[in-house]
Amino acid sequence: MSTPLETAPHGGQETVLSSGTPPDLPPRPTKTELRAMGKTEAREISDALFERLSGLARESAAYSYVRGTIIELNMPLVRFIAARFRHRAEDMDDILQVGTIGLIKAVDGYDPQRGVEFVTYAIPTIAGEMKRFFRDTSWPVRVPRSMQELYLTVARGSDRLEQQLGRLPQPEEIAQDLHLSVEQATEGLVAGRVYRPSSLDALRDQDTDESGSAMLDRLGGCDPGIELADFRTAVRPLLAELPEREQTVLKLRFWEGRTQSEIAARIGVSQMHVSRLLSATLTRLREQLEDRDAPGWADQTAEEE
Numbered sequence: 001m002s003t004p005l006e007t008a009p010h011g012g013q014e015t016v017l018s019s020g021t022p023p024d025l026p027p028r029p030t031k032t033e034l035r036a037m038g039k040t041e042a043r044e045i046s047d048a049l050f051e052r053l054s055g056l057a058r059e060s061a062a063y064s065y066v067r068g069t070i071i072e073l074n075m076p077l078v079r080f081i082a083a084r085f086r087h088r089a090e091d092m093d094d095i096l097q098v099g100t101i102g103l104i105k106a107v108d109g110y111d112p113q114r115g116v117e118f119v120t121y122a123i124p125t126i127a128g129e130m131k132r133f134f135r136d137t138s139w140p141v142r143v144p145r146s147m148q149e150l151y152l153t154v155a156r157g158s159d160r161l162e163q164q165l166g167r168l169p170q171p172e173e174i175a176q177d178l179h180l181s182v183e184q185a186t187e188g189l190v191a192g193r194v195y196r197p198s199s200l201d202a203l204r205d206q207d208t209d210e211s212g213s214a215m216l217d218r219l220g221g222c223d224p225g226i227e228l229a230d231f232r233t234a235v236r237p238l239l240a241e242l243p244e245r246e247q248t249v250l251k252l253r254f255w256e257g258r259t260q261s262e263i264a265a266r267i268g269v270s271q272m273h274v275s276r277l278l279s280a281t282l283t284r285l286r287e288q289l290e291d292r293d294a295p296g297w298a299d300q301t302a303e304e305e
Contacts, residue, residue: 042073050112078103081126102129147191154188246281
């Protein structure tokens, strides 16, 4: 008579699994067999293995063998969950390694007697391990090490209290549990906003049926006129002090958009002379603008006072 581990459905037929080591246990599936195995088949074999695992001593070789086989059967689950985070900057091999740790914890903590499917139990355990990895190692904005450690302490304490209370804990409750001040607990929670910054492409009211505009679409732009306001205020008295010919050259060049050749014909000099006039005038204006004691800046300061 075959045991649940010695027979497993495969393609609508029963396939007898040969004896492995330790005795009375099937051999672990090869990589080729794992790739060809469907989700339903892998789940049924895992359920049978969990039944066998519950009757084995933890220190026995058979327990380690069955446990390792369950882990290998469910590695596709780790890769499936890791694919959700493929956009992250972290290396995928590191994410898979952390997810494998989560899978091992799920296998060790799973109790088939509770009537919950292993996949239902394992998915949040594996995803939680990956999220803790991102939380503990990834900071998009540089913050002091002390603040990082405070955030991690507060976040872990908050997670533990949330499980105990069945709701999000208040800063006062976190502070009391961790023997911190309320200000420190609040700072730790605020640091979490740096760890998880809002995307500029995120839509408003994402949790409702109504779609809102992205934050990027609601940001204002810089007004070029404002950027030039100080410059125009400061340069106006400097322009008034220039000789008439230099004022004419600047007006023709920058207000009317004339070329140097057209300016030269207009004032009766060579194009080279116009070029020298422009260069010398602009250099002198630039030096005066950089001098905070120049008339333009002084007049502006007096008006502000």
